[in-house]
Amino acid sequence: MCFNFIGIVTRCPLELKLKKTQHTKEWKGKIKYLDTVLELSNSSEVEEAVITAQNKMAGKGVGISHDLISLEICSHDIPDLTLIDLPGIARVAVGDQPEDIGMQITTLIQNYITKQETINLVVVPGNVDIATTEALKMAREVDPQGERTLGIVTKPDLVDKGVEEEIVDIVQNQKVPLKKGYMIVKCRGQTDINKKVSLKDAIQNERRFFEKHSIFRSLLEEGKATIPLLAELLTQELIEHINKSLPTLERQIKDKIEEANIKLEHCGQGVPETQEDQMRFLIEKITCFTQALSKIKEGEDVSVDIKKPKLFTRLRGFFNTWQAEIKHNESDVRDNLTEVCYFEYKYRGKELPGFVSYKTFEVIVKQQIEKLKLPAVEMLKKVAEYVQKVFIETAVLHFSNFTTFLELLRTTSMI
Known part of the structure; x- marks a missing residue:
């Protein structure tokens, strides 16, 4: 220079x-x-x-x-x-x-x-x-x-x-x-x-x-x-x-080749020309896609990105949060049991000891279910959204070159 x-x-x-x-x-x-x-x-x-x-x-x-x-x-x-x-x-x-x-x-x-x-x-x-x-x-x-x-x-x-x-x-x-x-x-x-x-x-x-x-x-x-x-x-x-x-140039070239090979693997084989071969090709692509989803479902998928948690790991976190919510609700249940005991002592009629009327039991249970309903719905929503995200990411990996089919899968996952 x-x-x-x-x-x-x-x-x-x-x-x-x-x-x-x-x-x-x-x-x-x-x-x-x-x-x-x-x-x-x-x-x-x-x-x-x-x-x-x-x-x-x-x-x-x-x-x-x-x-x-x-x-x-x-x-x-x-x-x-x-x-x-x-x-x-x-x-x-x-x-x-x-x-x-x-x-x-x-x-x-x-x-x-x-x-x-x-x-x-x-x-x-x-x-x-x-x-x-x-x-x-x-x-x-x-x-x-x-x-x-x-x-x-x-x-x-x-x-x-x-x-x-x-x-x-x-x-x-x-x-x-x-x-x-x-x-x-x-x-x-x-x-x-x-x-x-x-x-x-x-x-x-x-x-x-x-x-x-x-x-x-x-x-x-x-x-x-x-x-x-x-x-x-x-x-x-x-x-x-x-x-x-x-040496530095050789390393850079190897890195570029590796990146290119990964991209080529994602692209897969080219689309055949005959209709028969095209059908076979489509079946193979869908089979690979469903097998990948099955491995993800079973927790056997191999993640390329080590920083990204598996589906099972992320869902386990959601359910752990839900479990904490249930445990937090235990104290309210104990308080209600105290009220039931007092109610039984004061208003029990011909019922056997330890048994309250069905109506009383129903009201108490409904109160507890109502308290858990909103956290349960929120947890279910998070799980559904994350599963949908993983589904779409997996679809992109397998069908990135087939935009129409990929868009169909996106639409299907949102139904």
């Missing part, structure tokens, strides 16, 4: 896929954006193709777009590498830029650099204070340990005299440490671009610059300078990062 510090040259995320060819020296390119796929036959066509793509996606001018441009290049003299170039960070809007251009770019960059599988290249000009750069600050927010961040110092030819030693300290990872360290490169300047200096000549000029520089020459000797050495480092870093990320 590569994001610059200043200026907006890149106005859309640009994915650059470099592929090294082994048996041919032919240069080939392909650019994809929106619904457009364009073949490129020469490297000189790249710049115009990218500009055209950006203008179509972000409009002519200085606006940006979150849509990706994919540029694939195949050649014998390039490494196998994939980079994503992002717009440079802007603090204030200039010209026709929208007022929130800074926030737009920040959001776009964060969408990419927060991904743990990416390596972030923080591109910083050598003529600014790296410790205060916005790009490095953003990288540290998403990668505090600097494990995914590589610093790239540019424009060494613009470094003021007397400051070169500080740049050396930075590249040697002594000033603002990063675990992946720093590299320093000299790209083509605007003058070189205007003079149409080729990339091949620019790389040669870059190497001569570091070889002749009295201070920066040491960085070249340490393998920390020039674009070709940067490409080699990035290739090696990418290989190591892939190896490190593979």
Whole structure:
């Protein structure tokens, strides 16, 4: 992941896929954006193709777009590498830029650099204070340990005299440490671009610059300078990062496959074409459904969700509440027995001792039944609603792909 510090040259995320060819020296390119796929036959066509793509996606001018441009290049003299170039960070809007251009770019960059599988290249000009750069600050927010961040110092030819030693300290990872360290490169300047200096000549000029520089020459000797050495480092870093990320990626893929298999099992087999096979298929589906209901009824169902109680467990809770209500009513019954004993003592006629009249007994029993009636009805309602819920959930598991039949079961369960 590569994001610059200043200026907006890149106005859309640009994915650059470099592929090294082994048996041919032919240069080939392909650019994809929106619904457009364009073949490129020469490297000189790249710049115009990218500009055209950006203008179509972000409009002519200085606006940006979150849509990706994919540029694939195949050649014998390039490494196998994939980079994503992002717009440079802007603090204030200039010209026709929208007022929130800074926030737009920040959001776009964060969408990419927060991904743990990416390596972030923080591109910083050598003529600014790296410790205060916005790009490095953003990288540290998403990668505090600097494990995914590589610093790239540019424009060494613009470094003021007397400051070169500080740049050396930075590249040697002594000033603002990063675990992946720093590299320093000299790209083509605007003058070189205007003079149409080729990339091949620019790389040669870059190497001569570091070889002749009295201070920066040491960085070249340490393998920390020039674009070709940067490409080699990035290739090696990418290989190591892939190896490190593979176990996590493998686990994520297995989890996704398991989720997909569970969904496929729920879908079951496809509906047969012949009427006879369709009838047999329907009978099998209904049989599986009724068997599942039977297991739930017997308390033998296997629940996938361990946090969700079985039907028997939930119903037992309802009946335990009902039992508590009955026990609570016992005290009222004892009070009534006391009243019966007093009534028998005072008003007993020819009845045998211990026997009250039928009417008296009926009135007492009705009073107790009336007290238990409302709790009993409420308990029965809860049981019915929960059984209906389990019925519908089971139906969804077996007939989720058969909406009409599922709706029929829903309606039936509500009758």
